[in-house]
Every structure is written in C-alpha cells, then in structure tokens.
Amino acid sequence: MSLKLFELVGTDTTRPFSPFCWRTRMALAHKGLAAETIPWCFTEKQAIAPHQSDKVPVLLDGGTSVADSWKIANYLEDHYPDRPSLFGGEGGRAMARMINWWGDVTVVGGMFPLIVADIPGHLKPEDSAYFRQSREARLGKSLEAAMAERDTSVEGFRRALDPMGLTLKTQPYLGGAAPNYADYIVFGGFQWARVVSPFKLLAENDLVHAWRERLLDAFDGMARKSPGYHV
Amino acid sequence: MSLKLFELVGTDTTRPFSPFCWRTRMALAHKGLAAETIPWCFTEKQAIAPHQSDKVPVLLDGGTSVADSWKIANYLEDHYPDRPSLFGGEGGRAMARMINWWGDVTVVGGMFPLIVADIPGHLKPEDSAYFRQSREARLGKSLEAAMAERDTSVEGFRRALDPMGLTLKTQPYLGGAAPNYADYIVFGGFQWARVVSPFKLLAENDLVHAWRERLLDAFDGMARKSPGYHV
Numbered sequence: 486m487s488l489k490l491f492e493l494v495g496t497d498t499t500r501p502f503s504p505f506c507w508r509t510r511m512a513l514a515h516k517g518l519a520a521e522t523i524p525w526c527f528t529e530k531q532a533i534a535p536h537q538s539d540k541v542p543v544l545l546d547g548g549t550s551v552a553d554s555w556k557i558a559n560y561l562e563d564h565y566p567d568r569p570s571l572f573g574g575e576g577g578r579a580m581a582r583m584i585n586w587w588g589d590v591t592v593v594g595g596m597f598p599l600i601v602a603d604i605p606g607h608l609k610p611e612d613s614a615y616f617r618q619s620r621e622a623r624l625g626k627s628l629e630a631a632m633a634e635r636d637t638s639v640e641g642f643r644r645a646l647d648p649m650g651l652t653l654k655t656q657p658y659l660g661g662a663a664p665n666y667a668d669y670i671v672f673g674g675f676q677w678a679r680v681v682s683p684f685k686l687l688a689e690n691d692l693v694h695a696w697r698e699r700l701l702d703a704f705d706g707m708a709r710k711s712p713g714y715h716v
Numbered sequence: 717m718s719l720k721l722f723e724l725v726g727t728d729t730t731r732p733f734s735p736f737c738w739r740t741r742m743a744l745a746h747k748g749l750a751a752e753t754i755p756w757c758f759t760e761k762q763a764i765a766p767h768q769s770d771k772v773p774v775l776l777d778g779g780t781s782v783a784d785s786w787k788i789a790n791y792l793e794d795h796y797p798d799r800p801s802l803f804g805g806e807g808g809r810a811m812a813r814m815i816n817w818w819g820d821v822t823v824v825g826g827m828f829p830l831i832v833a834d835i836p837g838h839l840k841p842e843d844s845a846y847f848r849q850s851r852e853a854r855l856g857k858s859l860e861a862a863m864a865e866r867d868t869s870v871e872g873f874r875r876a877l878d879p880m881g882l883t884l885k886t887q888p889y890l891g892g893a894a895p896n897y898a899d900y901i902v903f904g905g906f907q908w909a910r911v912v913s914p915f916k917l918l919a920e921n922d923l924v925h926a927w928r929e930r931l932l933d934a935f936d937g938m939a940r941k942s943p944g945y946h947v
Binding site: 570572573574575576577578579580581582583584586587589590591647648649651652655656658659660661665667 | 801803804805806807808809810811812813814815817818820821822878879880882883886887889890891892896898
C-alpha cells in the first residue's frame with residue numbers, strides 16, 4: 486500500500502489548506518490510512534494534468550489516481566471496506582451526497598467572503614496573482630471589498646449553520662455518537678479557514694464551536710497540530 | 717397491529733395538511749403499514765393531551781403513543797425492522813437528523829411566508845382565528861403582509877434548495893436510487909404547500925420539481941390522490 490495525496494499549500498509547505506483536501510485528510514485518518522503529502526500550488530496545473538484533473542485533492546493509490554474529494558471518499562469506502570466506514574451504510578452514503586453539497590454551498594461558500602482577502606498573504610507571488618485574478622472575476626469585486634463587511638455579515642453565515650447547530654443539541658457529531666464523513670465535509674471548511682485567517686467565524690458559546698474543538702482533537706490532534714490561527 | 721394517526725385537517729377532513737403529518741404518512745407507506753386517520757384540528761388540544769403532546773402527528777400503536785414526526789420515524793424503524801428501512805443504516809439515521817432540521821428551517825421555514833395567508837381559508841372559524849393569532853405573533857406582521865412579496869421572494873427560497881437540486885443531478889432521490897426518509901422529510905413540506913396553496917413554489921425545469929412529481933406518484937399515487945392544488 487502506497488498512498489500519496491496532492492494537497493494545496495502556499496509558501497509554507499507544512500500548512501496545507503483547501504477545504505476539500507482537509508476532507509480527504511480526515512477521511513484517510515478515519516480509515517487508518519497514511520498518505521505521503523505532495524505539496525501543490527495553484528499554478529502547478531501541469532503536475533496533476535496526468536491525473537485528469539486541474540484541482541486538488543488528487544489521491545494516488547499504487548497505479549490508480551482519483552481526483553475530487555467526494556470521489557476519493559467513495560473510493561476509500563469501496564476499496565478499504567474492512568476499515569471503519571465513512572458513511573455508516575448506503576443510506577448514509579446517499580445522504581452524505583446532499584450534506585456534501587450543503588458543505589460546498591452553505592459552509593465553504595458562506596465562509597469564502599469572510600476570509601478570502603486573508604489568503605493571498607500565504608501564497609507565492611505567482612499563485613497570489615492567479616488567486617486574486619480568478620477569485621475577483623468570480624466575485625465581481627476586489628477580495629478586500631468582498632470581505633469589508635465581515636464583522637456584520639458573519640451573522641448571516643452563523644444563522645445558515647442552524648440546521649447543524651440544532652442537530653448537535655441531541656448528538657455530538659453529524660455522524661451520530663462518533664464522527665464520520667458528514668463531519669469531515671463541514672470540518673474541512675473550518676480547517677481551511679483556521680489555516681489561512683485569524684477571523685473568528687464562530688461564537689464561543691455555539692455548539693458548532695464545541696464540535697469543531699472535538700474534531701481538532703480527533704486522530705491525536707492531527708488538525709490542531711497543523712499550523713493555523715487559534716480561532 | 718392497530719395503528720392510528722392523528723393528522724391535521726381543516727374544514728375538509730379528507731385533506732390532511734401539515735408537513736410533519738405528511739412525513740409520517742409517507743414513512744408509514746414506506747414501511748407498508750396502514751394506519752387509520754383520526755382527523756384533528758388546531759384547537760382540539762384536549763384530544764391529544766392524553767398522549768403528552770399539543771401537536772400532531774401523534775401515532776397510536778396498540779397501547780403505545782408516539783408524538784413528533786422525527787420520533788415516530790425512529791419508532792417505526794426500531795419496531796418494524798423487518799420492513800424496508802427508512803434510513804438505510806445507522807449512518808443514514810444520524811445524517812437524517814440534520815436533513816430533518818434542514819427540512820424544518822430551510823424547506824418548511826422557507827415556504828411558510830410564501831403560502832401562509834392561503835391557509836386560513838381552509839380552516840374552521842375557531843381554528844382560523846387561532847392560526848392567525850399565533851402565526852402573526854410569530855411573524856410580527858399580518859399573514860398577508862408576510863406573503864405580499866412572494867412573487868419575488870420565492871427566488872430566495874429556490875436558491876436555498878440548491879444543495880438538494882445539485883444532489884439530484886447524480887441520484888434520483890436524496891436516499892439514493894430509491895426514496896427513503898430523507899426524501900419524505902422534504903416532500904412533507906411540498907405536500908403541505910400543495911394541499912393549501914395554489915402558489916407555484918418551483919419552476920417546472922427544476923430538478924426538485926421532477927423529484928416532487930416522482931414522490932407524488934409513489935405508493936400508487938398516495939400523495940397525488942389527496943385533495944390539493946395542481947402545482
């Protein structure tokens with residue numbers, strides 16, 4: 486078994502970010518699988534082109550390559566069935582598909598304007614230029630303008646997490662008594678933010694805050710040990 | 717086996733509404749269980765007080781009573797394990813808890829101001845007065861004022877369904893290849909709206925619209941046969 490994972494980094498190659506790479510990192514840890522990191526920067530498209538992808542994560546498992554965090558989670562579940570399940574059955578796998586989209590749209594999409602201008606400072610000049618140009622085109626404004634109102638707009642982000650906070654009133658994890666891939670979907674977003682931005686996305690009395698603390702501690706504190714801000 | 721279900725109705729006792737009662741109706745059909753309906757109106761609190769509830773659905777199973785649609789779904793899953801599973805395993809059950817809250821907050825909560833003023837016309841005078849007073853207190857405005865902008869505010873509701881529409885691009889149901897309780901959670905809201913309001917919540921080219929059509933046809937067209945608007 487020889488697993489390798491292309492992971493997004495900036496100037497500090499020990500500080501992987503990307504919400505999607507962190508989903509995969511947590512999924513690998515859940516399965517008890519070690520993977521060698523291959524640091525990858527935004528403008529290194531040619532390094533992953535042979536794997537039919539222009540984005541990370543890309544997982545290499547022997548001669549097989551799998552791109553896209555959702556596909557990787559399914560690959561790990563199917564190819565390592567004797568290890569702890571990421572989905573807890575086929576019903577969970579189907580429902581996780583929607584939670585994955587909720588994570589993309591509501592969690593990662595909701596965080597994006599709250600932390601986006603903090604990202605270029607972590608990137609090499611060519612990656613910073615690429616990031617600014619591509620993201621400002623998407624936003625239709627400068628990164629700084631997108632983030633200007635974050636002290637107030639964070640309230641809307643927190644309200645959008647209500648379905649999660651209400652769930653955590655009766656179970657410690659989205660996966661139930663223990664975390665599973667549903668948790669890693671959302672946690673990937675929070676770990677991305679923690680690695681690149683000092684901004685406090687959550688109030689300390691929020692159940693989601695306590696849940697995030699538990700996931701920072703998971704797998705012997707793997708996510709907490711990764712360089713990041715203490716938010 | 718003798719199942720009975722208290723279900724919310726208005727002047728027409730053949731037209732049960734309430735998104736939560738419809739979740740239970742669909743869950744019972746999924747399990748292949750027949751239940752006798754006990755029509756119940758908003759102001760008949762004393763009829764269900766013996767079952768420690770002031771809201772419906774309330775399920776009676778022999779000498780056992782269970783209130784609250786989520787608790788009923790879990791009761792059915794645990795007490796009728798040999799029938800088709802509502803959750804598809806323990807991972808699905810845990811994730812359905814969050815989808816249930818998403819259904820309450822985003823789906824039912826999102827529909828509420830779009831259809832609320834259409835509801836009193838279906839109620840008896842005393843129920844209509846109760847409904848108007850309690851809901852206007854919650855809204856902080858008249859039912860009609862809450863609904864005044866629905867032709868434009870429906871767009872926000874439709875966008876809020878994005879995580880679901882994106883999911884339906886790659887699987888026909890939230891439960892995967894076949895519907896399960898995740899689908900009934902959301903469908904209950906749409907059936908509630910269909911029974912009480914002529915307002916078109918969905919565009920016809922929306923994947924959620926096609927999904928709703930499939931669920932209207934489920935169980936030999938059970939939901940479609942119930943009196944409602946053709947929206």
